[in-house]
Amino acid sequence: MKRKVSVYDSSKDKTLRKLVKGESPIWIRIVMAILRVWFFIYDCLNYLPYQLFNSPTEKIRKSERVKAKWVDERDGPIRNIHGHASETFPGKDTIDKVWRQCVELYDESPCLGTRQLIEVFQDEQPGGRIFEKWHLGEYVWQSYREVENQVARIAAGIKDLASEEKNPKVVIFAETRADWLITAFACFRANVTIVTVYATLGEDAIAHAIGETEATLLVTSSELLPKIMTLGKKCPTLKTLIYFSPVNPKEKPVDLAPFRSQFKHVLSMSGLLTRNSELVKESTAVKTDIALIMYTSGTTGLPKGVILLHENVVAALLGHGDGVAIICNTDTYIGYLPLAHILELDAEMTVMTKGAKVGYSSPLTLHDRASKIQKGTHGDCHALRPTLMAAVPAIMDRIFKAVSEEVAASPRFMQELFKLNYERKRSRYLEGYCSPFLDRIVFKKIRRLLGGKLRGVLSGGAPLNAETQRFMNICMCCPVVQGYGLTETCGAATVADINDLSTGTVGPPVRCSDIALREWSEGGYSPFNDPPQGEILISGENISPGYWKQPEKTAEDFIMYKGKRYFATGDIGQKRDDGSLLIIDRKKDLVKLQHGEYVSLAKVECALLNCPIIDNICIYGTGLEENVIALVVPNQKHLEKIAEAEGVPNTELKAMCENPKVVAAFKKQLDEHSKKNKLSRTETPAAIHLCPEIWTPDTGLLTEALKLKRKPIQNAYQKTIDELYRKLKD
Structure with missing residues (x-):
């Protein structure tokens, strides 16, 4: 059977039209024509090696293969073709068991890395405002075994402090850093529920989460202490304050006297480490215990506390690990998104189940042009050279615009050269070919923005524009795939296949999830349409039991459908022939x-x-x-x-x-x-x-x-x- 080859039409490419407008001088057109002839000869010479050693036909086959199917009828569930599963390590059904298995497997391998702060500069702006600029050094790594030793000691301290409480809960209010994740693992070990709140929230929003959950311990960083000066008075359930040491050791210490008058215990993390000498080596948690109460980002109203059980998180780790199949123990993941967001927490724990290492960063220090990086020094991507990263669409849109503007501002010849190379790589990519020459010569500089070693980028949190996805895919020289999920589904319920050459899809259901498309007649969506469409309903072990102290909202969003419990997302999906989903609408965003x-x-x-x-x-x-x-x-x-x-x-x-x-x-x-x-x-x-x-x-x-x-x-x-x-x- 003759395979249909996708033909790329540069006249339809909006990206190229934006970068290069109008007609070029004759000499530029002659040079471009010569280059096109050279590319044609190059393709002829390399045709056989490609077919033998890097078959484009095989790549297209992998891209178009069926990834998920209906289990029964069209209005029933869609399931991953590899079947249903819920545990990365069979029998390890709590987060602590999964973590301890990782320690046994990867032992002295590097696990968590933090970059050294060498010097802080004060940059005064014309208006008189002063901004800090950092000169950062190399990453310092802790092995899996070293992290485990800290987890066991911190768990002992937390267990001791929480021993007087019936159902203790720990609020973690801190920026993304190694201490955050280590503290979380310690809480899972001590079987103490974590309440997550974002580090940018004000005191009133934090007080709402604490008051609703009746949390007794608050973990924060030295930098955030000024934001919670009166929190102890507002939240009578709080008994203990624990704070991480400052990132800048030369920073003036915060006066702790006001906090000591509000809290029964005020401890630094180093003080907590030495509070109890008896290490906690195993958790008493069972899979149905509450691991997290994770507050949503509040896009449609007040943040809701989503209850996540140990079995929810364990199932999600299996789903994500199988969904992003390229992760291995030689990978380096860069962590810079908020750990209070399910996307980042899942991503970090997932790569650790594969033995990869996590290097910490922040949006303010991510790359050389980041706002906190001292001019002439390098951002975290340059120092870490990550191979994997997660991103939200807003960040990728910014990168896309920055590169587009830089190209558009360059001389006409360079614009045309970029257009020719981008056009060629895109057309070759869609036909299953790679472009190693262009990657090394043309796109190397752009790729260096994020370290130059990326093997994969996962986008989540919101829909990614297809044009941005393809642009990032071409310029960063690696797969850029989307995932789809919510806090209520413990992260991604679908992840696009790494071999998929198309854009726009969020992929098939992960192995721990089944997805149904429910008819929404008002919008004209039905699973019996061609193609099948409908409201996305998600079931599986990764689905939350509901919202904290909100039974009515829980009953509204978590429903019984066809005899099975589902979470009703409110998003409208469309099933492709290969089983992958497209997000085409949202009920709450649809205005009549x-x-x-x-x-x-x-x-x-x-x-x-x-x-x-x-x-x-x-x-x-x-x-x-x-x-x-x-x-x-x-x-x-x-x-x-x-x-x-x-x-x-x-x-x-x-x-x-x-x-x-x-x-x-x-x-x-x-x-x-x-x-x-x-x-x-x-x-x-x-x-x-x-x-x-x-x-x-x-x-x-x-x-x-x-x-x-x-x-x-x-x-x-x-x-x-x-x-x-x-x-x-x-």
């Missing part, structure tokens, strides 16, 4: 406008976020209006260019955002981008507002995973929204 047409807010945002003039965007619509509108955080550099082109003096950001001529020109470019991305008239924002304020988790408008908090954004800009609609009617 006044004239009866539906608009998917998330779909429009995903399409527009790639526009270089945008840093962030929130689409708003209501059934009382005929159109959607947009609240936009503009890219300042592009906004200044627009203002200059319109003859508007380059003033402060707020003034540019309010200038009618600038707003009109900005909207014109946004409309052009909407048209290129094939958004309909209904989906294209009829009016926009440029927001001079940057949206961050600290402002309460974004989650820790950098997703929009729609209700807080609506509340913050309600007057603006009303005014935009009023002007549309005038």
Whole structure:
């Protein structure tokens, strides 16, 4: 049978159109034509070696193979073709048992790494503000056995402090670092439930989690102590405060006197390590004990405390480990996302089940251009050279925009050269070929942004734009795959196959999960459509028993369907022939406008976020209006260019955002981008507002995973929204 070869059409590539506009001079076109001839000769010479040693036909076969099937009927579950499973190590059914098995297997191999801080510089800005700039050294590693020794000692200290409590709980309020994970393993060993809260939250939000769970111990870092000065008074259940040592040893110590008046025990981590000499070598936990109460990011309202049992986490580790099949004991994973987020916690524990090592970083020190890296020194990716990383789409969109802008600002010849090489590699990639020459010569510099050694990138937390995914895949020279899941499913319930050459898919169900597509007639989605569509329902051992002290919400989201317990996600999925899923809509993001047409807010945002003039965007619509509108955080550099082109003096950001001529020109470019991305008239924002304020988790408008908090954004800009609609009617 003749295999259909995918043909790449560069005229349809939006990325290339954005980078290179207009017609090039004749001499550039001649040089490009010569290079194309050279590439043709190169392909002819290498045809047989490719077929014999790196078969493109085999790669396409792996990409298109069936990965999941219906178990019975179309409205029943879809299951991974490798069958159902729930334990990485058979018989190891709690997190502590899994961890101790890792220690036995990998013993003196490096496990957790922390980079040394050499010097801190004070960088004074023109406005008088002072920012810290760090000069960092090499990574210092602890082996699996060394980490286990700490876990056993800390578990003894926690068990001693919690001995007076009936159902003790530990709140971990700290940045991502080795101490966080070691403390978590110690709590699992001591069979003490962990309550996770994000390090960017304010005192009131932390008090809410503590009050709801009646936690008795609080673990934090020295750097965060000033944020919780009166927390002990607000939370009477708290008895103990434990703090990690400061990252900068020269930093002025925080006065502990106010805390000693609020807490029965105030201990440093080193003090906890020496509190009890009796090591705890085994846990008394069983698989149905609560391991974590993990507070969600609160995209649709107040954060909910998701209950995760030991068996939920153990099943998730099996699912993720099998889903990302390339992980091995020589890998290095870079940990920089919040450990209070299920994506990061799962990722770190999953790579450890394979014997890989985890090196810690932060978004402020991740790469050479990161805001806390001293000029002339290197970021963490350069020092660590990670082979694996997880990322949220917002971070990948930023990398995509940064590289795109750098190429667009280069001389015309370099733009055309990049276009030719990108076009070639993409077309060859889709046909199953690799491009080692281009990887080493052309894309090496871009790849170095993240260390130059990446073998795989997993994106999760929100939908990833297909254009961004392909761009990262080509430029970073490694597979970039999506996973899909929620805190309620203990992380990813699907992971795209590492051999899949397509974009947009979130992959088949992981082995611990079954997925059903439930009909949603209002939106026109049904598993009996062609292709099958419907609301994604997820079942399996990784599914949470529910929300902490919220029985009504638990009953609403965790349902019985076809005689089986499922979590109803609210997301709309579409099944491909190979069993992989596409996320095509979300019930809560679907707005029915006044004239009866539906608009998917998330779909429009995903399409527009790639526009270089945008840093962030929130689409708003209501059934009382005929159109959607947009609240936009503009890219300042592009906004200044627009203002200059319109003859508007380059003033402060707020003034540019309010200038009618600038707003009109900005909207014109946004409309052009909407048209290129094939958004309909209904989906294209009829009016926009440029927001001079940057949206961050600290402002309460974004989650820790950098997703929009729609209700807080609506509340913050309600007057603006009303005014935009009023002007549309005038």
